Amino acid sequence: MRKPRALRPGDQVRVVSSASPLTPEQTADGIALLQAQGYVVTVGKHVYERDGYLAGRDEDRAGDLVEAFSDPDVACVMCSRGGYGSARLFPFLDLDAMAASGKMFCGFSDVTT
Numbered sequence: 001m002r003k004p005r006a007l008r009p010g011d012q013v014r015v016v017s018s019a020s021p022l023t024p025e026q027t028a029d030g031i032a033l034l035q036a037q038g039y040v041v042t043v044g045k046h047v048y049e050r051d052g053y054l055a056g057r058d059e060d061r062a063g064d065l066v067e068a069f070s071d072p073d074v075a076c077v078m079c080s081r082g083g084y085g086s087a088r089l090f091p092f093l094d095l096d097a098m099a100a101s102g103k104m105f106c107g108f109s110d111v112t113t
Contacts, residue, residue: 004076004104009038011075014068016044017055018111019083024048027080039076044068047080054085061085062092069098082109 007013013034015027031041044064049056068077079086087110098105 002099002102004102007039007076007104010040012040012042012073013076013078014042014044014071014074015047015078015080016061016064016068017047017080018061018065018089018107019055019079019085020053020081021048021050021055022080030080042074054083055080058085058088059092062089065089065093065098069101069103074103076104076106078105079107079111082107082111084110086110087113 015031027043027047031043034041044067046056046060046064049060051057055061065077068074086107090113
C-alpha cells in the first residue's frame with residue numbers, strides 16, 4: 001500500500017464530484033474549513049453540474065478526476081460526496097496513473113471502490 005505524504009498548509013486540495021452534485025451553498029462550509037486550515041481549495045469544472053441525479057456526464061466527472069490527479073499543483077483530491085455514480089467512472093480512469101501520483105484521495109461511501 002502506498003501512503004501519501006501528509007498535507008501541509010499551502011497545499012492545494014481539489015474538490016471533485018464523482019457522483020451526485022452539490023450546490024455552492026452546500027460546499028461553502030467545507031471549503032471554508034479547509035481554507036481555515038491553510039489549504040488552497042480549487043473545485044473541479046463539473047462539481048456543480050447536474051445531469052439527472054449526477055454531477056454531469058460520466059466522462060466529465062471522470063475528466064475532473066483525471067485532471068486533478070494529473071495537475072502537479074494538486075496535493076489532495078477530495079470527493080464532495082459518495083454515491084453510485086462513482087463506480088460508473090472506472091472505464092474512463094487510469095487507476096495505475098492515479099495510484100502512481102502519490103496524491104491523497106479522500107472520499108466515502110461508493111468513492112471507496
